Amino acid sequence: MPSFKGATMSDKDEQVVKDTNRETDRMSIKTDMKDNNNNKRMNVLFLISDDLRPELGCYRGIHAPNPFSKFRISTPHLDALARRSLLLTNAYVQFSLCGPSRTSFLTGRRPDTTKVWDLVTYWRESGGNFTTLPQYFKNNGYVTVGTGKTFHGGSSAHHFDIPSWSIKYKRPKHAGFWNLNGVEDTWKAVSKSERIDAPLPDEEILEQAIGYLRNFSEDAQTGKRNFFVAVGFHKPHLPWVFPDEFLDLYPLSDIEIPANKYLPWKMPQCGYTLFHEFPLFNDVRHLKLSSSPNVTYPDNFTKVLRRAYFACVSYIDSLVGKILKEVDDLRLADNTIISFLGDHGFHLAENGHWGKHTNFEQGTHAPLMIHIPGQTDRGIVSESLVEFVDIFPTIVEAAGLDPIPTCPKVSRYVPVCTEGASFLPLIDYPNRQLKDAAFSQMPRSASMGYSLRTNKYRYTEWLPLKKVKQTGKFLNYKIMWDSVCGVELYDHEADPEEVYNRADDVKLNHLRKQFSAKLRDFVGNNIENATSSLL
Template identity: 50%
Template sequence: MFMLLCGLIALLLPGAKGAKNVLFIIADDLRPQLDVYKEFNLGPTHTPNLDELAGKSLLLKRAYVQYALCSPSRTSFLTGRRPDTTHVYDLDHYFRTVGGNFTTMPQYFKNHGYRSVGIGKIYHPGMAASHGNDPISWNEFYRETEEFGAAGHKLSWKAVSDAERQKTPLVDEKIAAQAKRSLNELSKMSQPFFLAVGFHKPHLPFVFPQKFLSTFPLSEIHLPNNAYAPVDMPRIAWSSYGELRSYNDIGALNATGQPNTTLPDHIVRDLRRAYFSAVSYMDAMVGEVLAEVKKLNLMNDTIISFIGDHGYSLGEHGLWNKHTNFEDAVHAPMMIRVPGLTDQGAVTDQLVEFVDLFPTIVEAAGLPQLTMCPEQSSHIDICSEGKSMVHLMKYPHEQWKTAAFSQYRHGHVMGYSVRTNRYRYTEWVKFSGAPNYKADLSEVVAEELYDHVQDMQENINLAHHGNSANIVASLKKTLHVGWRSIHTNLIG
């Protein structure tokens, strides 16, 4: 009776019959640590499953998140709105309370006749951040929690033996298993599905099956060559990586996290190796899910999107975790496979933003496209502050956005950052929180300018160098005019 009812509902709802399914996969704290991003020189990689997916996807080489922290970033790309619209800047506020009653991506597909299912970490969990994974977004939701290392913040990383895993499976193993079960159930329904799968790794603690350590011999793990703060960096741009220091093994080192201090070399190597192993483990779990899609003959009917929710620092500049506006924190992997459109694979170096995901997947699925949000959209349930990237799937080398925008808040100061083809410019300004949520662009606390042609690692802040005045003035104008001016010149 239930299956019959689902089928009848599907036939009655707009856009459902004959529509493509959507598999939306998220990894947590994943920088572009994949084989297909080798040119960014981030260290050793082993990601065969994601590399295979990339070969049949639009691979976005320069995709930027709007905020380098789990809840603000996920809230942004799941609602299609930027943080200054959602008003989510931390892990303790829910967009429907502080921003507006916005329709989310899974909710939009649900409203258009899809069976909407979530597994693992999609929204940041908890009542404060998402009212318990935003219940209105889903027909079903399955949450799995971490077992090893998280309770009491014991250890920053752990290679888990086969015996331990048999007794207590790892969280991402359980998420992959549930995803396979859900795919089997959904494949039997007459309505299309939106299935979101959120893996916890490589988020701290870096926990993975022991066998993955052999993929990365310690002799091949190198230290960052820039374990120092950028020259002339303003202090407000820094983060003391308290998340990592909260683990007992790292806390015992009495590290302060201050600029131009570093962890011991052997600790840095161990942490980097553990992160690389966790990435490879996550790739294996993605591979299991993709294999199930193939087994069920769903590949030709399913849009597959894979992203990391933001970037990550692994000792570069002496920094760890996210919580900054540096390139390492806001640059993350993104690929989108659309059957019949990206089958031969396409790679683009054009600048894109994670806020572009929602309208892209909607257009690729053939559903009614999202309109651009007006300046004040807290009262509007469905619109987008991004732009569909379907055009790039057809013309990956065509000029697209000339800038991507990110931000990060430290107390009463907000850092607004703009990334162009060559430069990253960041302006730290006074910011008032609730209830006004107002940035005072006339109260500039500090500025940063990095030239990615001459200084890809962002080691020298040029903001106040004498010959940078014209560049700063131009980028300041771009930042202040904002993302809307970039969108008005886009094709498609």
């Protein structure tokens, strides 16, 4: 670091020097890579974990789900990947539910464009015949394969979206047993003997993924043909099923109860939702609790559930570690981009809620990191706001393919475009603010909650929807901006756990007006040409 006689470098000047040095290093590395690799394309390993909030060791302090907690989860392999990646600490999904979120980041378009707000709607029928992330690589000569859960399966992706893959998509054989028949409670620690006859689904997914890497490694090393391998781990989705040895990592006495275990102060009733999944399991049903707001689970039961979730996360971390080792063993590390993400956040009693389906921080904040050989090897942490809709254009740019154009206002008949933007500039300038807000949404009965997250605040409006037209299978809705049924405003500097809704605070009236205008400008006045009903 340069020194200046008789003067002290300001924080701003010091950051300029750091950015300049980082840019010089990166340009030198890129030049070397170009000379040595003769412009070879990068492979892509696309890793997803289902229902994973940023409960990883690399997310600390205000970026962790419980910022004031002393608890530390064990995720050594993902932490190691983060140390050689661009780690995005403020990354937000567009929808806190598997199907709509995955559709959004795999098409690069927002839920009101894909018209997917549930688990059954297929975007090629509802939104348009959009080109997906793996399909774009397939169209550019890559072999694209996937295993586990990449798209949300079934009718929501017509059996994992055939046009996206070069080879028929693979699913684990024993998913039905361990998700439907073999588990009656919210969680189960499985012994080695039990896994002999019925391997855990994520173990099967691991083996399928390693098989793909081995099959494609020779062509990928020589540049004959590159691969895009998507690996979608099922856990920590309910039920939390994992090898029993991971339970030993977390003595029950170490598990904490979140400080914000009740609904926020002045939470609007129209924004509240019941826990959709947990009451399906015997151990929750036996509690015989009412479904009224703020009726959460007993503290000891809460600890048991949180412990099982943490064990499940550590289990997935171990599987990721085995994939990363295989990449190294196959000598693919120098030309393979590795991204890792969770498809949305998850509540474990925070805000009086269990699960997803919210516009809260816990529902929309998810882990995201991307390793690009030669560019992120030293590790980069960015607090800049990014959205999951940005993933598609980012990975495309990182791989050296033609960039994705920005979508026009109406893009139903535009097969390739994005409503996101590449966040690769953060590699050189991690403190740069690429956008001033991240947007998410969540429907309730006959209404939609739209939420924006800035660096300091979260603002949400719950808006009634009025069906104004139906032409065949298409539905048009008017967003009733003049009939707001609920407003939320949280100050994340003073209240990172979203305990106090300050929408009625007269001191913040100027912010409420500012955010409301911004939200309205971003969302518009109508939802047009939907094929699934919101009413």
